[in-house]
Amino acid sequence: QLQLQESGPGLMKPSETLSLTCTVSGGSITSSSSYWGWIRQPPGKGLEWIATIYYGGSTYYNPSLKSRVTISVDTSKNQFSLKLSSVTAADTAIYYCTRRNYGDYRIDPWGQGSLVTVSS
């Protein structure tokens, strides 16, 4: 059974760069039917798509975050990562790593989520 697990810093200060890693287990990150991505949910708000990557290197970014975001994949470790620069309190959220099915955009599975709090 495919499982995703996020790892992240928990607490950060404004202006720092957020680094999150998602470890994929029970399957290969080089699956041809899989896109890997990040979605976040600020407290009390809805879900926001951040970025998606295919193991071959194709990347897709939310235009509203594109200037601050980089998504990458490490096939040797079966992991993918997210970097978000110049964080502010508005970036406080639960960050989920996800697998999106090629072709129909269904997201399955999701990671448990990693709470990132930005505070001075």
Place this chain on the structure above:
Amino acid sequence: EIVLTQSPGTLSLSPGERATLSCRASQTVSSSYLAWYQHKPGQAPRLLIYGASNRATGIPERFTGRGSGTDFTLTISRLEPEDFAVYFCQQYDTFGGGTKVEIK
């Protein structure tokens, strides 16, 4: 940009009752890319329905998805205690605001 509007925001029902959740798109969307998820606090969201009407693996038959064009519904025929959660719809990379199904 497509906007997905879910209603109601909160649904207060008792176990055994029927729940009907709505997801309305701001423009016509393809049913092939409409999915529903269940989300409980502290847990990973769970895929329920994809392609508007296809139940995901292991999802009980009491969950039914229907719709086309701009209007989609998720129906839970008889609420079980474990069904009280937040439900949200998704189209491509856009998500609805969610409907909370709470115990009355």
